Amino acid sequence: MKRRTFIGTCATALTVALSAGGALLGMAAAPALAAYPERPITLIVPWGAGGGTDATARIVGSLLEKTLGQPVNVVNRTGGSGVVGHQAIASSAADGYTLGIATVEIGMMHWQGLTQLTHTDYTPLALMNEDPAGLQVAQDSKFASAKDFLEAVRAKPGSMKASGTGQGGIWHLALAGMLDEADIPPQSVPWVPSQGAAPGLQDLVAGGVQVVPCSLPEARSLIDAGRVKSLAIMAKERNPLFPNIPTLKEQTGIDWTMAAWRGIVGPKGLPQDVSDRLIKALKEVYDSSDFKDFMNQRGFGMIYASGDQFSNFMSESNESLGTVMKAVGIAKQ
Amino acid sequence: MILATEMVFQPQVLFTIVMAALFGLFVGAVPGLTATMATALLVPVTFFMEPVPAIGAIVTCSAMAIFAGDIPGTLLRIPGTPASAAYTDEAYAMTRKGQGEVALGANLLFSALGGLFGTAVLIVAAPSLAEVALKFSSFEYFWLACLGLTCATVVGTGSPIKGLVSLLLGLFVATVGLNNPAGVPRFTFGSVDLMGGIDFIPAMIGLFAVSEIFRYVLGMSPDTSGAQTRVGNLFTGWGRMMKQYWRQSIRGNIVGTLIGALPGAGADIASWVSYAVSKRLSRTPEKFGTGHVEGIIESTSSNNAALGGAWVPALVFGIPGDSITAIVIGVLYLKGMNPGPTIFINNPQDIYAVFLIFILANIFMVPAGWAAIKSARLLMRVPRNVLMPTILLFCVVGSFAINNSVFGITIMLVFGLLGFVMEENGFPIAPTILGIVLGPMLEENFVTSMIKSDGSFAGFFERPISGTLGVLTLALWVVPLALFLWRKFSANRVSPHATRG
Amino acid sequence: MRINDAILGAVLLAFALVIGLYAQSFPAIPGQEYGASVFPTWIAIAIGGCSLVLIAGGIRHWAETGAVALASWARSGHHLRALAITIALVILYILVSTPLGFIPTTFITLTVLFGILGVRLALAPVLAILLTMAVHYGFYSLLKVPLPWGVLTPWAW
Numbered sequence: 001m002k003r004r005t006f007i008g009t010c011a012t013a014l015t016v017a018l019s020a021g022g023a024l025l026g027m028a029a030a031p032a033l034a035a036y037p038e039r040p041i042t043l044i045v046p047w048g049a050g051g052g053t054d055a056t057a058r059i060v061g062s063l064l065e066k067t068l069g070q071p072v073n074v075v076n077r078t079g080g081s082g083v084v085g086h087q088a089i090a091s092s093a094a095d096g097y098t099l100g101i102a103t104v105e106i107g108m109m110h111w112q113g114l115t116q117l118t119h120t121d122y123t124p125l126a127l128m129n130e131d132p133a134g135l136q137v138a139q140d141s142k143f144a145s146a147k148d149f150l151e152a153v154r155a156k157p158g159s160m161k162a163s164g165t166g167q168g169g170i171w172h173l174a175l176a177g178m179l180d181e182a183d184i185p186p187q188s189v190p191w192v193p194s195q196g197a198a199p200g201l202q203d204l205v206a207g208g209v210q211v212v213p214c215s216l217p218e219a220r221s222l223i224d225a226g227r228v229k230s231l232a233i234m235a236k237e238r239n240p241l242f243p244n245i246p247t248l249k250e251q252t253g254i255d256w257t258m259a260a261w262r263g264i265v266g267p268k269g270l271p272q273d274v275s276d277r278l279i280k281a282l283k284e285v286y287d288s289s290d291f292k293d294f295m296n297q298r299g300f301g302m303i304y305a306s307g308d309q310f311s312n313f314m315s316e317s318n319e320s321l322g323t324v325m326k327a328v329g330i331a332k333q
Numbered sequence: 334m335i336l337a338t339e340m341v342f343q344p345q346v347l348f349t350i351v352m353a354a355l356f357g358l359f360v361g362a363v364p365g366l367t368a369t370m371a372t373a374l375l376v377p378v379t380f381f382m383e384p385v386p387a388i389g390a391i392v393t394c395s396a397m398a399i400f401a402g403d404i405p406g407t408l409l410r411i412p413g414t415p416a417s418a419a420y421t422d423e424a425y426a427m428t429r430k431g432q433g434e435v436a437l438g439a440n441l442l443f444s445a446l447g448g449l450f451g452t453a454v455l456i457v458a459a460p461s462l463a464e465v466a467l468k469f470s471s472f473e474y475f476w477l478a479c480l481g482l483t484c485a486t487v488v489g490t491g492s493p494i495k496g497l498v499s500l501l502l503g504l505f506v507a508t509v510g511l512n513n514p515a516g517v518p519r520f521t522f523g524s525v526d527l528m529g530g531i532d533f534i535p536a537m538i539g540l541f542a543v544s545e546i547f548r549y550v551l552g553m554s555p556d557t558s559g560a561q562t563r564v565g566n567l568f569t570g571w572g573r574m575m576k577q578y579w580r581q582s583i584r585g586n587i588v589g590t591l592i593g594a595l596p597g598a599g600a601d602i603a604s605w606v607s608y609a610v611s612k613r614l615s616r617t618p619e620k621f622g623t624g625h626v627e628g629i630i631e632s633t634s635s636n637n638a639a640l641g642g643a644w645v646p647a648l649v650f651g652i653p654g655d656s657i658t659a660i661v662i663g664v665l666y667l668k669g670m671n672p673g674p675t676i677f678i679n680n681p682q683d684i685y686a687v688f689l690i691f692i693l694a695n696i697f698m699v700p701a702g703w704a705a706i707k708s709a710r711l712l713m714r715v716p717r718n719v720l721m722p723t724i725l726l727f728c729v730v731g732s733f734a735i736n737n738s739v740f741g742i743t744i745m746l747v748f749g750l751l752g753f754v755m756e757e758n759g760f761p762i763a764p765t766i767l768g769i770v771l772g773p774m775l776e777e778n779f780v781t782s783m784i785k786s787d788g789s790f791a792g793f794f795e796r797p798i799s800g801t802l803g804v805l806t807l808a809l810w811v812v813p814l815a816l817f818l819w820r821k822f823s824a825n826r827v828s829p830h831a832t833r834g
Numbered sequence: 835m836r837i838n839d840a841i842l843g844a845v846l847l848a849f850a851l852v853i854g855l856y857a858q859s860f861p862a863i864p865g866q867e868y869g870a871s872v873f874p875t876w877i878a879i880a881i882g883g884c885s886l887v888l889i890a891g892g893i894r895h896w897a898e899t900g901a902v903a904l905a906s907w908a909r910s911g912h913h914l915r916a917l918a919i920t921i922a923l924v925i926l927y928i929l930v931s932t933p934l935g936f937i938p939t940t941f942i943t944l945t946v947l948f949g950i951l952g953v954r955l956a957l958a959p960v961l962a963i964l965l966t967m968a969v970h971y972g973f974y975s976l977l978k979v980p981l982p983w984g985v986l987t988p989w990a991w
């Protein structure tokens with residue numbers, strides 16, 4: 001009897017709580033305009049814990065914490081080839097307390113029709129890293145240079161397979177763009193989708209595929225192990241950590257570059273004073289020896305651009321990716 | 334080696350290990366929190382640590398969590414981690430028979446032994462075993478996934494057709510999202526969250542834990558709080574079990590280490606395979622499912638051995654053996670212990686220190702696990718009307734933490750309801766989990782293999798390892814069916830009426 | 835509550851048809867002979883096959899079991915209401931935990947849940963607040979899980 005009435009009370013209480021929750025929605029967004037930042041900052045990472053983007057975000061976060069004097073919490077929001085996390089960054093409150101690390105995929109997914117999001121949905125803060133694609137083959141491969149490889153493709157299209165990301169992923173585009181630039185149909189090297197560079201490289205060693213166009217830091221442990229060799233990198237200059245690996249242009253004359261990049265962004269419409277403060281802090285982070293040591297040790301490339309420069313950079317990356325995706329037939333018409 | 338010993342036996346390092354052990358036991362024992370999640374949650378904590386305690390914390394924590402997942406599985410029929418799901422029903426059946434302490438004792442002993450075996454293999458054979466694992470291409474993985482699916486039919490009890498439906502539902506769930514070889518959204522209905530797919534951890538939490546909570550709320554849980562909370566002497570029968578089941582233990586260890594060493598397959602799958610192997614090769618398969626310790630011993634050995642095995646390709650080539658080592662590799666890089674064969678040459682003291690921690694963690698598991706089981710017994714005395722809401726809270730927080738999103742809680746709730754309806758109608762829920770885990774592996778490896786072989790099925794039999802696995806799989810499917818038909822046929826001839834009913 | 839296999843089979847068959855047909859709308863991928871629709875189609879066919887077996891079996895046993903065999907809880911209004919409230923509480927949590935914050939939402943949810951499960955009224959809120967704060971400390975402070983602050987944002991630590 002007593003229990004029965006209690007359940008009734010609970011049902012009422014629940015209804016009240018539900019409506020109270022709705023009413024409180026408005027209150028939560030109350031802005032506080034004291035000196036920014038006055039409470040912890042969240043940094044959203046669209047990729048998993050332990051990966052390269054995660055590591056970059058964590059080092060930036062920890063150094064930013066020192067510079068800004070507020071905790072910076074790195075939060076992983078994974079899935080959907082980065083769509084979920086990028087969406088989370090874009091739709092967070094534009095108050096400077098939620099930032100994110102955007103990656104090259106922001107210039108890719110909208111072409112595929114996966115999302116409406118583009119780089120214009122963010123406030124660009126600072127570009128921190130860029131890793132160009134390499135052309136990796138197994139150590140015992142008969143190819144000694146990128147030129148050999150291209151000739152072999154031209155001579156026998158479809159005989160070699162490539163892997164290293166999912167269908168339409170960044171390294172797929174790097175390879176397709178290179179072939180397109182060399183006047184070889186991009187479908188001449190069929191793409192074998194994989195869950196990232198590591199499984200692709202494993203398949204390269206196991207003999208399942210013949211080329212993996214991922215970045216050098218991703219291939220590093222297998223290069224060091226003497227299982228994989230890199231023929232060329234798709235960059236303007238050689239990588240100081242791998243001075244023996246020539247650029248694609250040096251070897252073949254093909255002027256094609258492609259790189260994965262990572263930069264710190266906020267949701268669109270960040271207040272000017274907040275973004276100024278953040279850009280200043282991120283520049284300090286970028287210039288610190290802690291950051292440089294960390295990036296060198298992982299073999300990650302460093303590049304800096306902020307504000308409008310970063311915006312232009314993203315816009316160029318977006319255009320070039322769009323061109324390749326249309327050439328390969330991945331872009332949605 | 335001496336250097337390594339010095340590195341490990343420092344108060345600060347040992348303290349870290351003990352704390353990580355307690356954390357791992359807690360995470361494993363609490364339904365809703367899993368070993369992989371524990372490792373991911375440790376990443377920020379280890380970010381500023383020295384390399385050896387940082388890696389040590391992860392090693393210890395994951396080993397403890399995989400063992401501790403057995404505790405709630407045995408006492409409440411809610412597996413603490415996916416790796417315990419294969420034998421949860423069996424262990425709970427033992428509890429209901431009043432043999433909870435035998436089951437938990439077996440879990441503890443054989444988990445520790447399995448962990449030590451996996452470690453030994455890692456130390457002695459890492460480079461050569463990694464060599465074998467590297468030979469596996471998508472053709473081989475496809476057959477492995479098929480073999481894994483076969484386990485569902487062996488493990489499941491009750492109606493085989495309902496087991497199959499459950500498995501298929503799991504396979505369907507795995508197709509949701511963007512994460513497929515074609516990279517196109519499937520069954521997402523425009524939802525960004527669904528593009529990310531349905532993570533199997535919140536799904537597992539829902540199927541096992543939340544459905545059990547619903548049953549409790551409806552007054553359906555058998556009350557095991559009285560007589561069954563007496564855990565008694567854990568060491569009961571250790572000697573006897575060692576003597577009687579040493580073959581199962583060794584087989585579990587070997588299978589576990591091998592599956593662990595294969596990139597992409599970890600403790601979860603190892604535990605299923607071992608349970609199925611155990612049932613198939615047992616002299617008394619009819620006892621399986623009724624509270625029989627044999628299968629538990631084999632698969633609990635296996636899932637802990639897999640942890641060590643997973644480190645083999647991770648250390649030697651920087652290729653993850655399971656979801657835990659996928660995170661570990663990132664931490665190794667972070668700490669300047671770049672994986673690769675050179676890790677054994679450049680910083681041997683670091684790597685020996687890690688090995689040493691592996692051994693310590695598995696030895697420490699015995700007293701720590703004993704304490705955990707004893708305190709779990711105390712917890713079981715907590716009235717159920719307090720315990721169950723608490724478990725629900727952990728389920729909610731755990732489902733949230735998997736991707737820091739309330740979408741995980743939605744998945745949990747939906748699968749909680751699904752699990753409840755399925756159990757009510759005699760559909761086993763464990764095969765669904767297996768389907769979700771193996772679905773992507775099956776599809777991806779099939780599609781990529783077909784691309785590589787230019788659409789020819791011959792590729793699945795041309796490579797030596799792949800051919801062997803293929804023949805084995807087909808034999809496993811065809812032989813029992815043929816035997817069944819033959820028996821039915823001959824029985825029909827001898828006594829046409831005997832098979833009716 | 836045991837539902838006759840024939841009914842469950844029919845539901846599964848409908849489900850299989852829906853996913854099977856929907857899968858046909860997935861785009862073909864250049865360079866992939868086995869595209870996005872292949873696996874969902876196979877799964878749909880397999881589920882459809884199983885559902886037919888279930889329907890056949892269910893009809894055979896219809897006379898013994900009837901359409902639905904109600905379990906004891908299904909006739910107990912008290913138990914059904916308790917289940918409905920439990921589910922409602924989880925839905926409440928999903929909807930309001932972000933705007934309202936982890937601490938208030940969890941406190942309310944737990945108090946109500948303790949209440950319907952028969953924990954003493956005086957004890958329920960005390961237990962709820964203790965548990966809430968313990969979990970918050972463990973996950974937010976120690977493990978850095980970003981549990982939302984919601985309305986308590988100005989006092990966040």
